[in-house]
Amino acid sequence: MNRTRASGLGVIAALVAAVPTAALAQAGARPAGAASASGVTTREIRFYSEAVLCYGKLFLPAGFSSASKAPSVVLAPTPGETAATLDRYAEAIAARGILAMTIDYRGWGKSGGFIYLAEPLKWDDRLRFSQHTAKVRIRRKRMIPSAQVTDIRNAITYLQGEPGVDRDRIGVWGSDLAGGHAVTVAGTDARVKALVAQVPIIPGKDVPRRATTLTAEQQSALVRLARTPAAGTAAGASLNDEEAKLALAEYRPFWSVTQIPQTSAVLFIVAEKDAKVDNESHAIAAFRLLKGPTSVRTIPGAAHALSGSAADAAAAAAADWLQKYL
Amino acid sequence: VIAIWITGACVAGSLAPHASAQISSAIVDEHRAALQKQATDADMKREGGTQPRDWNYELPEGVTTRQVTFYVDGGTALYGKMFFPKNFVTTLRWPAVVVGHGINALSIGIEKYAARFAARGLVAMAIDYQSYGFSSSGSDDIRLLEPDTTTDASAVIERQARILLKRTNLNNVHEVADFRAAISFLQGEPGIDPDRIGIWGSSNGGTVVLAVAATDARVKAVVAQVTGPRPAGRRRVAIAPQNIEDAITRVRTGQGAEVDGGFSFRSKVDQWYLTRNQDVQAGAVLDQIAPTTSVLFLPAERDELTKGPAGAIEAAKFLNDRGVTAQAIVLPELTHFQAYSYTGFEVGATLAADWFVKYLGERRASTSTGGK
Numbered sequence: 001m002n003r004t005r006a007s008g009l010g011v012i013a014a015l016v017a018a019v020p021t022a023a024l025a026q027a028g029a030r031p032a033g034a035a036s037a038s039g040v041t042t043r044e045i046r047f048y049s050e051a052v053l054c055y056g057k058l059f060l061p062a063g064f065s066s067a068s069k070a071p072s073v074v075l076a077p078t079p080g081e082t083a084a085t086l087d088r089y090a091e092a093i094a095a096r097g098i099l100a101m102t103i104d105y106r107g108w109g110k111s112g113g114f115i116y117l118a119e120p121l122k123w124d125d126r127l128r129f130s131q132h133t134a135k136v137r138i139r140r141k142r143m144i145p146s147a148q149v150t151d152i153r154n155a156i157t158y159l160q161g162e163p164g165v166d167r168d169r170i171g172v173w174g175s176d177l178a179g180g181h182a183v184t185v186a187g188t189d190a191r192v193k194a195l196v197a198q199v200p201i202i203p204g205k206d207v208p209r210r211a212t213t214l215t216a217e218q219q220s221a222l223v224r225l226a227r228t229p230a231a232g233t234a235a236g237a238s239l240n241d242e243e244a245k246l247a248l249a250e251y252r253p254f255w256s257v258t259q260i261p262q263t264s265a266v267l268f269i270v271a272e273k274d275a276k277v278d279n280e281s282h283a284i285a286a287f288r289l290l291k292g293p294t295s296v297r298t299i300p301g302a303a304h305a306l307s308g309s310a311a312d313a314a315a316a317a318a319a320d321w322l323q324k325y326l
Numbered sequence: 327v328i329a330i331w332i333t334g335a336c337v338a339g340s341l342a343p344h345a346s347a348q349i350s351s352a353i354v355d356e357h358r359a360a361l362q363k364q365a366t367d368a369d370m371k372r373e374g375g376t377q378p379r380d381w382n383y384e385l386p387e388g389v390t391t392r393q394v395t396f397y398v399d400g401g402t403a404l405y406g407k408m409f410f411p412k413n414f415v416t417t418l419r420w421p422a423v424v425v426g427h428g429i430n431a432l433s434i435g436i437e438k439y440a441a442r443f444a445a446r447g448l449v450a451m452a453i454d455y456q457s458y459g460f461s462s463s464g465s466d467d468i469r470l471l472e473p474d475t476t477t478d479a480s481a482v483i484e485r486q487a488r489i490l491l492k493r494t495n496l497n498n499v500h501e502v503a504d505f506r507a508a509i510s511f512l513q514g515e516p517g518i519d520p521d522r523i524g525i526w527g528s529s530n531g532g533t534v535v536l537a538v539a540a541t542d543a544r545v546k547a548v549v550a551q552v553t554g555p556r557p558a559g560r561r562r563v564a565i566a567p568q569n570i571e572d573a574i575t576r577v578r579t580g581q582g583a584e585v586d587g588g589f590s591f592r593s594k595v596d597q598w599y600l601t602r603n604q605d606v607q608a609g610a611v612l613d614q615i616a617p618t619t620s621v622l623f624l625p626a627e628r629d630e631l632t633k634g635p636a637g638a639i640e641a642a643k644f645l646n647d648r649g650v651t652a653q654a655i656v657l658p659e660l661t662h663f664q665a666y667s668y669t670g671f672e673v674g675a676t677l678a679a680d681w682f683v684k685y686l687g688e689r690r691a692s693t694s695t696g697g698k
Contacts, residue, residue, distance in 0.1 A: 048580040050466035051492070053474065112474035114465035116401040118484050125458065125493045128584070128594055131471065132491060137401060138476045138483045139465075146499075154577045161574030188605070190564040211543040211616045219513060219520065219544065226510035230401040230482070240481050243400050259560050 038062060038095035045101075047158040049151040055110035056103045056155060057083055058162075059094035066163035071170070071326035072099040073194075074155040078176035079143055082109030089173065092315035096323040099165055100173075103155045105148045113138040114147075116230070137230060143244035145181065145251040152185050160191070169193055169326045173318055176304075177201045179268075180253035183286065186264050187256025194325040195260075196318040198269040199304050202282045204252030212250055221246055254286065262292030265325035269314050271302035293325060348620070349680045351655045353673055358658065360669040365628070365659035372663035375589045376435055380667040383438035386445035388412025396511035398456060398464065398503050405460035406451045406508060407437060408515075409444035411689075416517035419693075421524070421686035422449040423547075424508040428529030430496055430587035430595060432459040435666070439526060439675050446679040447688055449518055451511075455504045457495040458591075464500065467492040469580055496587055496595040498606035501534045506542055513544070521546070522686045526678055528552055529631070529662065532623075533608040536641075539619050540611035547685040548615075549678040551624040552657075552665045554637025555609035557644040563604040572597050609637075612644055620651035622681040624674050626660040651685070 035041050039062025046053050064070055073093055075086045083102035090100035104111040118135040152172060160167045171194035174182035179200025186192040214222070221242050230239050260266060268283035277283075279296075287296050297317045302310035354361075364370045372380075385391070392408045414420065425440045427433055433452040440450035454461040471488040505525055513520035524547035527535035532553025539545045565573055576582035576598055587595035615621065623642050625635035632638070635656045645652035655677055657665055664670045 047577045049577070051469040051580065052465070053470070053580070108478060112470065113476050113483070114400070115468040115470060115487075115489065116465055117403070117462055117468065121462075121491065123463070123491055123493055125591075125593055128493050130491050130493075132489050133486060134489055135484060136468070136470075136487045136489060138474065138485070139400060139481065140476055140483075141478055141481045142400065157573045157577045160570065161578055167570070188562055190562040210614050211540055211545070211619070213543045213616070219510075222506075222510040223514035223520075225400070226396045226398070226507045227514050229395075229397060229403070239400060259562060261562070 035062075036091060036095075038091070040091055040094040045158070047154060049106050049111075049154040052106045052112045052114065054104060054106060054112065054151060054154075055083060056101050056158065057090070059090040059100040059102075061094045061097045061099060064099060064164055068164040069166045070097060070099050070164055071322070072101065072159045072162070072165045073171040073173055073322055073326070074152055074159065075100055075102045076148070076152050076172065076174040076178040076181055077102070077104070078178055079105070079145070079148060084109065088311060089315045089318060092312075092319045093173070093322055096319045098171075098319075098322050098326060099159070099162070101155060101159055103151060105151045107140040107142050113140040114142060139230075139240070142240055144247045145177070145184075146247070148178070149181050149184050152181055153189055156185075156189065156191055171195055171322050171326050173198070173322075175199055179283075180251070183260070184253040184256045186266065187259035192264055194265045194322055196267045196269065196321055197283065198314055198318065199271050199274060199277060199306065200268060200283050200286075201277055202254045202257070202286055204254030205281050205285050207252055207254075209255050218246060218249065257286045257289050260290060260292070265293040265321065266290055267294070267318065267321040268296045269317055270296060270298050271304055271306060271310070272298050272300050273302060274304045276304040295321070348651055348653050349622070349677065349684055351677070353676055354655065354658065357669050357673050361657070361659050361673070364664060364668045364670060365661075370664065370668055372661065372667065374663070375592075376431075376663050376666045380671075381435045381438065383441050385441055386412075389441060389444040390414070394451070394511070396507055398507035402456050402464035403462040404453060404456060404504060404507060405433070406453045406511065407433060407440070409437075409440045409450045409452075411444050411447045411449065414449070414517065417692055418517065418689045419519035419522075419691070420447070420449050420517055420689045421522040421682065422451070422512045422515070422518045423524040423526055423682055423686070424505055424512065425450055425452040425526045426455070426501065426505055426508075426531045426534065427452075428527070428531045428589070430494065430589045430593060431591050434459070436528065438671070439678070442675040443526075443679050443682060446683055448524075448679070448682055448686065449512070449515070451508060453504065453508050455501045457493050457500070461504075463491050463493060463495070466497070466500070467495050494587060494591075494593040494595055496599040496603070498530070498534055498537070498603045501531070502537050502541065502606060505534060505538045509542070509544055519690065524548065524682045524686050526551070528665070533606065536608040536615070536621070537606045537611060539616075539621065540608070540614035543616040543618060545619050547682050548619060548621045549624065549681055550621065550638070551674055551678070552626050552629055552632065552662050553608075554623070554625050554629070554632035554635065554641065555612065556637040556640050557612050558607070558609040560607065560610040563601065565601050569597065569601050573601065609641065612641055613648060615645060615650050617649045620681070620685040621645055622678065623652070623654040624657060624665070624677060625654060626657045626662055626665050626670075628660060629662045631662045
């Protein structure tokens with residue numbers, strides 16, 4: 001299936017053919033270190049998402065300097081995976097002159113965990129800040145979409161503070177459920193000018209926009225979470241499962257689709273043979289509701305887990321889109 | 327002549343099934359002279375906040391209390407003070423109400439509302455939001471002062487660590503979660519009917535309770551005092567130009583600038599709240615409130631923060647038009663913080679209790695299928 005609106009796929013393909021990657025590497029000063037064939041260099045950074053120090057990796061385009069006014073994009077991993085899986089995409093995007101930043105969510109990969117007090121402390125609200133040596137509980141591998149969305153938004157803020165980045169030309173890229181995150185961020189945060197949702201999972205299409213009616217089972221789970229202090233690692237793991245189930249059940253990124261204004265350009269990349277996602281009720285349904293520049297790019301023959309040439313084609317499509325709209 | 331009370335009803339041609347006043351507002355008429363006195367008496371003026379003398383109350387005869395701990399966001403301990411009606415027994419099923427304070431304030435200032443509700447046969451629980459009062463700070467407000475060496479090999483690790491604890495993070499996203507955790511806690515409390523739970527919030531807490539009702543259909547009744555979220559379209563959050571540098575400092579150093587939190591509890595808060603709290607837009611989600619939830623607005627006529635009662639009146643109309651039972655009763659003459667004291671309190675607390683008793687009902691005999 002090959003549905004486009006604002007720009008034909010033929011145009012995208014032609015663009016790719018006409019601009020060989022080597023041509024994008026600017027002549028002149030290439031930063032020292034591991035520059036790729038396209039002159040992209042990388043730098044690992046840390047940023048705070050709320051109180052947690054998170055990991056990010058910047059992919060700097062050839063010739064990028066603090067005097068540049070480069071567009072930029074945050075790449076968010078499939079929940080459950082880490083920034084390390086996104087190098088290929090960040091590399092392809094940076095090769096087009098766009099600063100790309102991959103991130104690990106709080107509690108995943110190289111990012112810090114969520115910190116809780118494991119023993120009572122004395123505090124004084126009038127002081128606001130106090131230092132303690134205390135027993136803490138550090139929780140990792142939580143699957144909380146709203147926290148991950150906050151992480152993406154904080155990463156956007158990080159990019160806005162990076163010398164050489166144009167604060168007004170920032171995009172978001174996400175795959176799988178992070179494609180849903182990208183839609184959520186674009187629908188709630190006015191800074192997003194372009195987004196790419198790859199093999200996106202965008203739940204909520206057939207759920208009326210109403211307060212959630214929780215099942216008896218869900219209500220019992222909420223009661224347990226509210227009445228049980230998390231204790232011990234074994235209990236912690238099952239706590240993660242219960243929490244994730246509830247959080248995912250309430251996560252409706254599809255509701256954000258209609259909040260994306262015409263000034264934000266949205267590309268959906270779908271796999272033709274996706275066995276995990278029904279593209280009709282996710283990417284394509286969202287595509288139909290958008291009023292601004294939008295397109296669905298289908299990777300022929302590809303399965304949900306893109307790899308090899310399918311992943312390269314998806315990376316090129318994302319780079320094309322972001323180059324055009326940022 | 328001052329409009330004494332206004333229902334959110336009677337839109338011509340409306341097919342809304344509940345488009346009429348639901349409780350009597352006669353008490354407003356009865357106390358009109360006293361409200362006028364409160365509005366003009368120099369000693370009863372309240373500008374910029376309530377005063378500690380406004381927080382005092384006497385526990386009604388037979389009402390008992392218990393302090394409890396409950397958990398939000400996977401392990402943050404929150405504080406609640408429960409007020410049980412006279413003759414409370416767990417063998418019956420009682421309606422219950424969560425009582426949450428306004429902007430930058432503490433539960434001790436609103437315990438008196440919980441006490442009044444308990445006097446009317448409701449179990450009531452006044453709560454402190456996370457990072458306030460007796461509630462702990464959550465994971466958004468605890469920063470490690472040493473490297474986090476944990477890896478994805480373990481989901482939970484407990485150890486000694488140096489930390490920086492932050493308090494009074496004014497954050498409506500937290501407050502929505504805190505209310506929902508309180509509802510969950512009450513649902514599991516022996517003697518409480520898990521299907522008859524209400525929420526009360528005042529000022530900024532009124533904004534929060536409406537957002538909670540728009541999110542969670544477990545809420546059966548809402549009272550939103552001195553708040554007026556005019557129905558509005560959903561909009562993306564924009565960071566005001568003067569807040570962008572601060573936001574950048576925040577993600578690059580872990581802490582941005584502070585501003586005076588003001589109001590009743592004069593602590594500092596993060597400047598970031600001006601941006602973060604836009605993530606909770608009560609006026610934009612009124613259309614999500616379920617028809618099984620009923621909403622009472624208690625705006626103050628001369629409210630300097632909400633610019634009068636018009637927003638609340640519009641919100642009640644908007645809900646009625648969509649088949650949600652709603653009513654707005656204006657507290658005449660009063661300014662924002664006068665609603666919490668003297669006759670303003672007497673009238674506001676009585677109307678709120680009337681609403682909860684009407685829409686949550688009274689204690690009932692236990693059934694063999696009930697309870698959780």
